[in-house]
C-alpha cells in the first residue's frame with residue numbers, strides 16, 4: 160500500500176500508530192486521504208499482528224482541521240455526495256474493525272476531524288486539543304457522521320448546541336462534556352495513550368472485539384448506515400445553495416462570510 164498522506168508505525172507488539180500527515184493543510188481530509196484511511200483501516204483489521212490502532216495527526220498543531228475546504232469549495236451536489244460517502248466509508252471502516260481504535264487528539268479536531276475522532280472507540284486528548292463542528296459557518300452541515308456520532312459522546316442537546324453554533328471547545332470542556340475520556344499535557348499524550356493501548360492489547364482479543372461489536376450496535380439501534388445515507392443526502396444538497404459558496408469563499412479569502420439567510 161503506497162501512502163502519501165498517512166504514516167504508519169508499529170510501535171510495540173500489536174500496537175499500530177496511524178498518523179494523518181498533510182501539515183500544510185493542518186492534516187485536512189481530502190479525497191485521497193480518505194481513500195488511504197479506508198485502506199489503512201482495512202489493512203489493520205485484517206493484519207493478525209495488529210491488536211489496537213492509535214489514530215493521531217502529524218505535528219503538534221492539528222489532529223485534523225476538517226474536511227479539505229479547498230477541495231470542497233467548488234463541488235456540486237453530486238460530487239459533495241460522493242465526498243461524504245468517501246468519508247463515511249473511511250470512518251465506518253475504523254468503527255467496524257474488530258479492534259479498538261483510540262483517537263489521540265493533539266491539536267485542532269474540527270469539522271471532519273471531530274467526526275473522525277468520534278468514529279474511534281474513544282478519545283484521549285492533549286491539553287492543547289480544540290474540538291468543534293464549524294460547518295454551519297461555512298454554509299453546510301457536518302458531512303462525515305457528525306449528526307450521527309457526536310451525540311453518542313455528549314448527548315443530543317450538547318451536540319445540537321455545538322453543531323448549530325460552530326462553537327469551539329478546549330480540552331478541559333471536552334473532558335467535562337464526556338467527549339474526551341482523559342486529557343494529558345501535550346508532551347505526555349502519546350506515552351499515556353500507548354500505556355493504555357498496551358493494557359488493552361493484553362486482554363483477550365476476542366472478548367474486546369465482542370464488546371466493541373455489541374456496544375456499536377447498542378448505541379445506534381436504528382442503524383448507523385441508514386442515518387449516514389440521509390446525512391450525505393442533506394449535506395450534499397447544501398452544495399446547491401449560495402451559503403456554501405459564500406462560506407467557503409470567505410474561508411479561502413480569510414474574511415467573515417455574508418450569508419443571505421435564504422438557503423435551507
Ligand code: CAA
Nearest residue numbers: 184185187224225226227228229269270271293301302303
Ligand atoms: N481545509 C483546507 N485547508 C485548511 C483547513 C481545511 N479544513 N484548515 C486549515 N487549512 C489550511 C489553511 O487554509 C492554511 O493554508 P494557507 O497557509 O495556504 O493559507 C493552513 O491550513 C494553516 O491554517 P491557518 O492559517 O488558518 O491557521 P490558523 O492557526 O490561523 O487557524 C484553524 C487554524 C482555526 C484550524 C483554521 O485553519 C480553521 O478554521 N480551519 C478550518 C476549520 C474548519 O472549518 N473545518 C471544517 C471543515 S468542513 C468539514 O469538515 C465538513 C465535513 O464534515 C465533511
